Amino acid sequence: MAETAPKKYAMLVPTSMGIRLTPVDSQPFHSSDTLKMQATSAESNVASVASYLGLPVKVLTAFVKGSPVSHFIKDNLGSRRMDFEGPEFEQGGPWGYRHQINLADSGWGSRGPRVHNDRAGEVGRELSVDDFDLDRIFAQEGVRIVHLSGLIAALSPKTSRFCLDIARVAKENGSLISFDLNHRASFWKGREAELSAAFADIASKSDILIGNEEDFQLCLGIEGPEAGGADLDGKIDGFKEMIGRVQAAYPNAKYFATTLREVVSANTHMWGALVTDSESWEVVMPREIGVIDRIGGGDGFVGGLLYGILKGWDVRKCTRFGWACGALAATMLTDYAQPADEDQVWSIWEGNARVKR
Numbered sequence: 001m002a003e004t005a006p007k008k009y010a011m012l013v014p015t016s017m018g019i020r021l022t023p024v025d026s027q028p029f030h031s032s033d034t035l036k037m038q039a040t041s042a043e044s045n046v047a048s049v050a051s052y053l054g055l056p057v058k059v060l061t062a063f064v065k066g067s068p069v070s071h072f073i074k075d076n077l078g079s080r081r082m083d084f085e086g087p088e089f090e091q092g093g094p095w096g097y098r099h100q101i102n103l104a105d106s107g108w109g110s111r112g113p114r115v116h117n118d119r120a121g122e123v124g125r126e127l128s129v130d131d132f133d134l135d136r137i138f139a140q141e142g143v144r145i146v147h148l149s150g151l152i153a154a155l156s157p158k159t160s161r162f163c164l165d166i167a168r169v170a171k172e173n174g175s176l177i178s179f180d181l182n183h184r185a186s187f188w189k190g191r192e193a194e195l196s197a198a199f200a201d202i203a204s205k206s207d208i209l210i211g212n213e214e215d216f217q218l219c220l221g222i223e224g225p226e227a228g229g230a231d232l233d234g235k236i237d238g239f240k241e242m243i244g245r246v247q248a249a250y251p252n253a254k255y256f257a258t259t260l261r262e263v264v265s266a267n268t269h270m271w272g273a274l275v276t277d278s279e280s281w282e283v284v285m286p287r288e289i290g291v292i293d294r295i296g297g298g299d300g301f302v303g304g305l306l307y308g309i310l311k312g313w314d315v316r317k318c319t320r321f322g323w324a325c326g327a328l329a330a331t332m333l334t335d336y337a338q339p340a341d342e343d344q345v346w347s348i349w350e351g352n353a354r355v356k357r
Contacts, residue, residue, distance in 0.1 A: 007142030007175075009083075010055035010310050014152055014166055015043035016124020016159075017061045017073045018100030020335060022293070026108040029116070038334055039076035040102055042182065043149050045296050045336035049303030049325050051081045052338050055310060058143070059084040060132060060166075062123045064091050069099050080336075087131040089123050097123040104335075106293040107266035113294060125156035129165040138173040145306055146170040148206075150182035150219060153198060154191070160198045167205045176309070179203055180302055181211035181219040188218075196221060208255040208309070209246065210302055213239060222246050232260070236283060239274060247278065254278050255309070257319075259301050259326065260286050267291050271327055273301060275319040282319040287351075291330045300329030300337040304345065324349040 020040040023032035044059055051057040059077055063070040065088035077084045089097050100119045107113035137143065146166060153163040167177055179202055188195055199219045203209060209216075216222045222245050225238025243256045260272030272286035291297075304325025308318030324345045329337040339345050347353070 005142065007144050008056060009058045009141060009143045011047050011050050011145045011147060011306065012058045012060065012137070012143040012175075013043040013047045013147045013149075014060045014127065014162060015041040015149075016100060016122060016127065016152060016155060017041050017044065017059075017063075017077075018102060018119075018122070018124075019069060019072070020102040020104055022104045022106060022333070026106050026292075028111070029103055029105040029114065036333065037072075039073040040335055042151055042180075042296075042299050043147060044077065044080070044082070045299035045329075046147050046149075046180070046303040046306065047082065048080055048336040049300065049339060050307050050310065052340075053307060053342065054081075055307070057082045058137075058141075059086075060127075060137075061086040062127050062131075063088050064097050064099060064123050065089060067091065067098070073099065085132070086127075089126060095121070097121050097126075099123060104293075104295055106295070109265050109267060112263075112266055115295065122155070124152075125159060127152070127155075127159050127162045129162055134166070134169045138169050138175060142173070143170065143175045144310060145176045145178055145208075147178040147180070147302070147306060148202060149180045150199065150211075150215070151184060151187070153202060154184060154187040154195050157194070160195065164198055164201055167202050171205045176207040177202075177205055178208040178210065178302070178306055179206040181209070181215035183211070183215045183218045195219075203250050204252060206250070206253050208257070208306070209250065209253045210257045210305075212258050213242060216242060216246055220246070220249070222249065232286070236260075236274060240276075240281065243276060255305075255315075257302075257305055257322075259298055260284075261297075262286055264288075266294070269294065269330070271297070271323065271330075273319055273323045273326075275305065275315055275322070277315040280315060282316045284319060284323045289327045289330060293333060293335065294330055296332075296335030296337070297326045297330045299335070301326035303337060320349050321345055
């Protein structure tokens with residue numbers, strides 16, 4: 001039997017790139033006049049763990065032709081060691097296409113974070129497989145894991161179709177599919193039946209399903225936890241029970257994951273995680289972490305988990321690495337983790353914050 005050609009990309013993410021504006025010195029947005037700008041999207045945040053640790057990553061997205069913001073985004077993706085491709089749309093005048101803008105107040109102490117999304121005219125809503133050669137990407141170049149997000153799947157009817165088509169072609173070509181459900185009520189309003197069907201279709205092809213209790217209930221119609229209660233052990237038991245029902249409904253999936261978070265203050269969280277590989281559970285009970293900016297912590301966790309799966313680690317090691325990547329992201333001004341190496345991540349897991357010379 002002929003050997004299968006190695007796949008060029010460890011991970012591929014379809015996404016709608018935008019910019020994030022954050023006040024300096026942890027100030028509220030409404031009272032600030034100096035802002036830090038960065039290129040952002042939840043899906044590229046996930047892929048950053050793998051790209052910074054040396055694995056080849058590709059981003060599928062859309063750009064506004066001639067836009068300085070598009071130029072900024074491309075330079076940023078390149079600096080993250082990511083390949084990217086996507087159509088260039090004419091702006092169409094001042095009221096035409098643009099990239100999304102995320103207005104983010106990180107919070108401080110007793111003042112919680114506030115995030116406002118400005119997505120009018122978002123060019124990423126136009127994403128379509130008609131603009132990509134999926135045979136080249138999946139059959140010729142090859143992809144080991146495709147990471148899909150409910151944020152992109154629900155962005156517009158076009159992007160729902162885009163994600164469905166990518167999931168189908170990825171599955172046909174032997175790629176693993178990761179799906180972070182990421183329910184957003186504002187995206188689903190008036191489209192519940194349409195999106196329920198699309199999410200169920202993607203989930204049926206997925207190997208890795210990620211979400212909290214509400215995500216599984218609202219996106220996939222899975223009955224919520226029967227056990228549980230206010231205490232942490234009860235919540236964990238309830239989540240495990242619910243995942244049993246998800247496994248029965250979506251038997252193709254092997255991995256199921258969620259994070260646990262208790263907010264002490266904007267700068268101190270109790271951070272934990274639950275993951276199963278359908279054979280055993282790994283539970284990281286919440287531990288205290290310091291937080292500069294919580295946005296992107298969940299993406300860091302997913303990125304670390306997927307990196308572990310790509311490396312062939314067992315569920316215990318994958319979960320712990322994911323937990324530590326989420327904790328790392330919370331210490332950074334960007335909303336994505338930028339690990340220097342695996343040792344830095346494992347030092348976070350071990351609680352070793354001593355200086356390394």
